[in-house]
Amino acid sequence: MLQIQNLSFARGKNVLFENLNFSMTEGDAMRVTGSNGSGKTTLLRIVSGLCRPDNGAVVWHGAVAQKNESEFVRSVNFLGHDDGLKKQLTATENLKLMLPLLGASPTDIEISAALDAAGLEAVKHKPVMNMSAGQKRRVALTRLDFMRHRVLWVLDEPFTSLDVSAISALVVKLRAHIESGGVLIFTTHQDFDVVPEASSLSLD
Amino acid sequence: MYKAFISVLRKELLLALRQKTDVVTVLFFFLIVSSLFPFAVGPELNTLKIIGPGVIWVGALLCSLLALHRVFETDFNDGSLEHLVLSGEPLTVLVIAKISAHWLITGLPVVIVAPFIGLQFGLSAASLSLLLGTLLLGTPVLSLVGSIGAALTLGVRGGTALTSILILPFYVPVLIFGAGAVVADLQGLSIDGHLSILTAMLCLSVALAPLAIASAIKIALE
Numbered sequence: 411m412l413q414i415q416n417l418s419f420a421r422g423k424n425v426l427f428e429n430l431n432f433s434m435t436e437g438d439a440m441r442v443t444g445s446n447g448s449g450k451t452t453l454l455r456i457v458s459g460l461c462r463p464d465n466g467a468v469v470w471h472g473a474v475a476q477k478n479e480s481e482f483v484r485s486v487n488f489l490g491h492d493d494g495l496k497k498q499l500t501a502t503e504n505l506k507l508m509l510p511l512l513g514a515s516p517t518d519i520e521i522s523a524a525l526d527a528a529g530l531e532a533v534k535h536k537p538v539m540n541m542s543a544g545q546k547r548r549v550a551l552t553r554l555d556f557m558r559h560r561v562l563w564v565l566d567e568p569f570t571s572l573d574v575s576a577i578s579a580l581v582v583k584l585r586a587h588i589e590s591g592g593v594l595i596f597t598t599h600q601d602f603d604v605v606p607e608a609s610s611l612s613l614d
Numbered sequence: 615m616y617k618a619f620i621s622v623l624r625k626e627l628l629l630a631l632r633q634k635t636d637v638v639t640v641l642f643f644f645l646i647v648s649s650l651f652p653f654a655v656g657p658e659l660n661t662l663k664i665i666g667p668g669v670i671w672v673g674a675l676l677c678s679l680l681a682l683h684r685v686f687e688t689d690f691n692d693g694s695l696e697h698l699v700l701s702g703e704p705l706t707v708l709v710i711a712k713i714s715a716h717w718l719i720t721g722l723p724v725v726i727v728a729p730f731i732g733l734q735f736g737l738s739a740a741s742l743s744l745l746l747g748t749l750l751l752g753t754p755v756l757s758l759v760g761s762i763g764a765a766l767t768l769g770v771r772g773g774t775a776l777t778s779i780l781i782l783p784f785y786v787p788v789l790i791f792g793a794g795a796v797v798a799d800l801q802g803l804s805i806d807g808h809l810s811i812l813t814a815m816l817c818l819s820v821a822l823a824p825l826a827i828a829s830a831i832k833i834a835l836e
Contacts, residue, residue, distance in 0.1 A: 460696060461836045484702035492693025496625070498632035507625040508694070511618050511701040511708075537632075 411435045412457075412562060412593055417466035419452055426452055427613055430466070439584070439594040439605055444613035450597040451491070451566050453613065457595060458488040458564040470562070484513065487560040489568055493550035497539035501525055501549040504538060505556075514556040524555045528579070543571040551576075554583050563587055565596040569604060581605060618703040619711045626715030636684065640677045641723045648673040648731045659736045666735025667745055667796035671789050673731075674724045674749060678756040679781070681720040682764045683774045685712060690768045690834065699835060706824040709831070713761050713823075721753035737796075744805065745796050751812040752792040758823035759784045765830035788815060 417430040426449030434440060442450045455461040457468055459475055459482055468475040468482075475482040495504045505521045516524075525534040528548045533541055538549065547570060554563070563584075569577055577600075584605055588594055598604060630637055651669045655661055689695040698708050728749055729742040737745065763781035767773035795808035 455836075458700065460699065480702055480704070483700045486700055488696060488700050490693050490696055492691070492696075494693035494697045496629060496688075496692065496694065498629055499625075503628065507621055507628070508697060510621045511697065511703065513702065 411438075411471060413469040414457070415467045415469060417453075417456065417468070418464050419449065419456065419461075420464055421452075432611060434593050434595070436591040436593065437588050439588050439608035440596075440611055441605065441608040442595060442597045442611050442613065444597075448613040450613055454488075454564050454566050454595060454597060455490075458486045458562075459483050460488065485560055486562050486564060487512075487554070487557040488564045488566075489550060489553075490566045491570075493546050495538045495546060495549060498537055500537055501530055501534045501541075501552075504549060505552060509553065509556050512553070512557065513559060516556050520556075524552045525549070527555075528552045529576070544573060544576065547571045548576055551580055551583075554580075554587075558587065558590065558592070561592050563592060563594045563596075565594070567597055567599070569598050569600050577604065615703060615707055618701065619707050622698070622708050622711035623715050626712060627718065630715070630719045636681070637719050637723070640681050640720050641727065643680060644673045644677045644724050644727065645731070647676065649734060652734050662735040663737060663741075663800060664797065666732060666737050667741070667800075668789075668793040669735070670728050670731055670745060671749075671752075671793040674721075674728065674753055675756060675785050675789055677720055677724050678753065678760055679778055679785075681716065682760045682777055682781075685716050685761050685764045686768055686831065687764070687773070695768075695831060696835060699832065705828040705831065709761070709824045709827045713757050713827075716761065717754050717757040721757055725749045725753060741796055741800060744799050748792040748795045748809070748812060751809070751816055752788045755788050755812075755815045755819045756785060758819040759788075762823055762826050762830065765827040765834065768831065768834035788812070791815075 411434060413433040414430055418428045419426045442453060444450050452461060456463050459479060462476065470482050470485065494508070499507070502521055502525065506518065509516055522534065525531065528551070530545060530548055533545060538546055541549070551568060568580060572580065581604055584594055588607065594608070648669050651665065652662055655665060686695060689698065699705060701708065725746065729746055732742045732745055760781050763777040766780065767776045770776060791808045791811045795805045795812070798808060799805050
């Protein structure tokens with residue numbers, strides 16, 4: 411399904427990774443580990459199509475992703491360090507205006523229910539700028555509920571700022587995605603195995 | 615594609631509605647800049663008539679420049695630009711939606727207010743309608759060309775100043791032919807050439823600017 415072939419990337423003289431190879435198929439999960447600056451985020455950005463490698467290729471369903479970019483990115487659900495939320499808009503407005511762009515068209519009721527389930531019932535109609543970092547992250551992660559049609563989930567530090575209950579809820583979502591045949595690549599600095607079924611790739 | 619365009623446009627307009635001060639600041643700036651000239655130059659009507667179109671055009675140009683950094687910078691900083699790129703929709707279409715919103719927020723109010731400002735310079739009804747026409751043709755060019763500069767300087771420290779330096783040379787022809795059309799009309803000269811060139815600039819920038827901006831955004835995100 412997803413093959414990473416001879417991927418190399420350097421920032422100036424600093425080689426982040428060289429001739430990296432791995433492949434993933436339906437239901438696979440991978441945790442990318444490494445110290446700060448080891449290239450975890452860069453790898454995830456390359457896999458999701460945001461960044462081009464110096465050498466090598468990302469192959470998706472047998473085709474080089476860079477050559478079939480628009481088709482490939484429709485399979486990708488990327489969540490980066492930044493939440494991609496507009497601080498002046500409410501959580502509801504953010505999801506309502508963002509999701510149609512990503513190919514999902516949930517109703518207002520569905521969005522409201524998803525935010526309630528994420529524990530954001532009291533703040534869902536408040537501007538995001540008034541939320542804590544954890545609440546903002548929860549809003550961003552609520553998008554995952556509507557992104558199951560995008561098979562390849564690439565999540566950069568999804569557990570950052572979350573409390574224990576939110577981490578548990580996220581793990582349930584991630585496992586559900588894997589069990590339904592999705593592919594998951596994520597980075598985390600959590601000490602414990604948040605998704606034990608995930609294989610590990612170290613960039614150190 | 616149409617849904618994506620509407621979705622981006624709605625979002626941008628809603629954001630502008632929530633940040634009314636940004637929109638009002640630009641319009642207020644235009645009013646102040648163009649209203650101070652008659653005080654500085656004096657009440658001589660012929661002088662005011664000659665400098666009026668130029669002053670209004672310079673005001674419109676500076677307003678466009680003032681708001682350029684908002685087109686992509688906040689999206690770049692909060693991560694939503696990544697979602698636009700990964701949406702799977704043609705980035706050029708989404709870029710056009712954002713620039714349309716920029717023009718509706720900063721260009722259109724200036725176009726609407728300009729004839730009233732023109733009255734201070736003693737411009738006739740015919741000159742005012744011509745001024746309106748040239749602004750309607752020219753201000754979208756300012757938004758389109760300016761957005762190329764804004765996209766090229768994404769993530770660069772001091773990007774706003776750099777955008778101005780990059781873009782101003784490309785703004786000058788629009789200024790010359792925009793203001794020049796009204797002045798030529800006042801002098802009884804033909805304005806066909808001015809309007810044709812302004813229209814050609816608009817067509818060229820509509821066709822080419824979104825492509826350049828989409829490429830610049832992708833480079834900025836790497």
